[in-house]
Amino acid sequence: MKKRKLLSLVMAITLTVTSFVGCGKKSEEASSDTPILDGMDKTPITLTFFNCDLNEDWDFTDEVAKKITELTGVTLEITHPVAGDTQAIPLMIASGEYPDLIYAKGDTGKLIDAGAIIKLDDMIEEKGENLKALYGDQLDRLKASADDPSIYTVGTYGVSAEVYEPGGTLQIQHDVLKELGYPEINTIYDYEEAIKSYIEANPTTEDGQQRIGLSLMASDWRWLITTGNIASAALGIPDDGQFKVDDETGETTYKFTLPEIKEYFQWLNHMNDIGLLDPESFTQKEDTYKAKISSGRVVGLSDAAWDYSDAEKTLLSEGNAGSTYARLPVTVSEEYKDQSLKNYGFGGGWGIAISESCENKERAFEFLDWMASDEAQVLLNWGIEGEHYTVEDGKRVVKPEVQEQKNTDPDFSKKTGIGAYVYPFPQRGVGAVDSTGNSYTTTTIENVIANYNDAQKETLAGYGIDDFTEMFPSSEELGISKHGQVWQYTIPSDSDISIIQQKCDDYIQQAVTQAILGKPEDFDKAWDEIQATLKSYGVDSLNEQMTNLTKERLELWN
Structure with missing residues (x-):
């Protein structure tokens, strides 16, 4: 290891230990004889919470946070990875110092094996009435594994997961669809033709900027989001991270070894060759990518909505709804079905743990x-009654000025706290309703339709539909996953799964990028080399071990 890297590691450990030791002392504020109010101890206390999915400082001082503290006495001191997502938990284990609450995602297994987090089964049984009500018959899905059927974590994703705003495989500006007369775009080749035709007729924006055909945010971990995941989605493969799963047999395959996935990457190579792929797709930083989208220059995207939604809000705030994006069910060929409305069931697996x-x-x-x-679920999703929403004829309604801010302000959640503490805490999820018949979340099909912007409404009218879910294969048609999703598995720390997969993932990002940017006549050779290298890295062993985990999950759940 180079001296600079070693110094960084030592500094990271020092910062991590110092942070957690300091935070831990604050938890001593509550004494054992503190008063109990309304059946719950509400004495002021600070709990330290490490969220491995957070990449910025987050002060627990917004309106919703203050209300949480008022109702529970709890203030969260939220920290995030110091040395990066892959090092934070191992450094924590090495130091032996932990925050009170930990969200570790796929590293939860390491915490379990280190004895760093506690089993929650007895607490849930004795005093977890709200958790039992929320999870219902899905409570067993919180169990760690067949070998260790204990519950260590709660939260992360909703028990109900209806999809009213499908993200689609590829996205294209509403103005493009309008000018082309709302064409049928079912395959990547239809999509290519739409972009090509539009740019030929409109090479520059109104302010003279050169239009970009398809732009990717693929210089960092988002390569998986905007490139790797799209390749499998375009083949109608459900979202199982880096794998394809046979839900009947449990056979689990590293998806980049599938012969059919080659066509999507070869299409990107073609798009690059004809000048329709942004040449900065694999080098640009996030701020550059979002600035391009905000300018209205980027005709097409292949991204998750959460990754570009802030840029869309900027466009809407400037009155440029036509440059926002329609999300399309695009596949490699019409033999495949877009999986955007797939019901994966409650995944269990990841969640928030209490440290030992x-x-x-x-x-x-x-x-x-x-x-x-229920009190918390409404607060976290809707905000404070009278301030953020009202109740009219028994129905919760977001105040118009709050909805406008939500639609156009990229910092809405950070300013108000609305939606900020839904993930990764326990959540009822989209589609779940309370005893009054109201949705726990603000995401209902009625609210979605009511808040379509003008460009979205024109696109819907152009295709003769009422909402965008009608463009996609239905969830009933796609069926319910029996194993959840592979990317939510807790990987055993005594296996070499993570090591092999990380090696394969790092290589795939680099090698496929080079193949996409290379000459079309060299693509076949590059692809053959990729497959040979994956084999040398132990991808067959990876497939075998992941298949065993899927079979265990199927047995545990079913």
């Missing part, structure tokens, strides 16, 4: 249980 070193385990659990309550 937490000095207020009971309060920490009570807090997590309260976050699963």
Whole structure:
């Protein structure tokens, strides 16, 4: 290891230990004889919470956070990875110092094996009334594994997961569809023709900027989001991360070894060759990517909505709805079905854990249980009654000025706290309704339709449909996953799965990028070399081990 990297590692450990030791002392504020109010201890207390999915500082001072503290006495001191997502948990384990609450995603297994987090089964049974009500018959899906059927974590994704705003495989500006007379775009080749025709007729924007055909944010981990995941989605493969799963047999295959996935990457190579792929797709940084989208120059995207939604809000705030994006069910050929409306069921797996070193385990659990309550679910999703929403004829309604801010302000959640603490805490999910018949979330098909912008409404009218779900294969048609999703598996720390996959993933990003940017006549050779290299890295062993995990999950759940 180079000296600079070693120094960085030592500094990261020092920062991590210092941070957690300092935070841990704050948890001593509550004494054992504190008063209990309304059946819940509401004495002020600070709980430290490490969120491995957060990449920025987050102060627990917004309106919703203040209300949470008022109702529970809890203030969260939220920290995020110091040395990067892949090092944070191992560094934590090496130091032996932990925050009170930990969200570790795929590294949860390492915490379990290190004895760093506690089993929650007894607490859930004795005092987890809200958690039991929220999870219902899905509670068993929180179990760690067939070998260790204990519950260590709660939260992350909704028990209900209806999709009213499908993300699609590829996206294209509404203005393009309008000018082309709302054509049928079913395949990547239809999509290519639409972009090509539009740019030929409109090479520059109104302010003279050169239009970009298809832009990717593929210089960092988003390569998987905008390139790798799209390749399998275009083949109608459900979202199982880097794998394809046979839900009947459990056979699990590293998707980049599938012969059919080659066609999508070869199409990107062709798009690059004819000048329709942004030449900066594999080098640009996030701010450059979003600035291009915000300028209205980018005709097409292949991205997740959460990754470009802030740029769309900027376009809407400037009155440029036509440059926002229609999300399309595009596949390599019409033999495949877009999986955007796929019901994966509740995945269990990942969630928030209470550390063994937490000095207020009971309060920490009570807090997590309260976050699963109806009171909390409404607050987290809707905000504060009278301030953010009203109740009219028994129905919750977002105040118009709040909805406008939500539609156009990229910092809406950070300013208000609305939606900021839904993930990764326990959540009822989209489509779930409470005892009053109201949705727990603001995402209902009625609200989605009511908040379509003018360009979206024109596109719907152009295709003769009422909402965008009508463009996609239905969830009933696609069926429910029996194993959840592979990317939510807790990987055993004594296996070499993570090592092999990381090696393959790093190589795939580099090698496929080179193949896409290379000469079309060299693509076949490059692809053959990729397959040979994956084999040398142990991809067959990876497939075998992942298949075993899927079979165990099928047995545990079914």
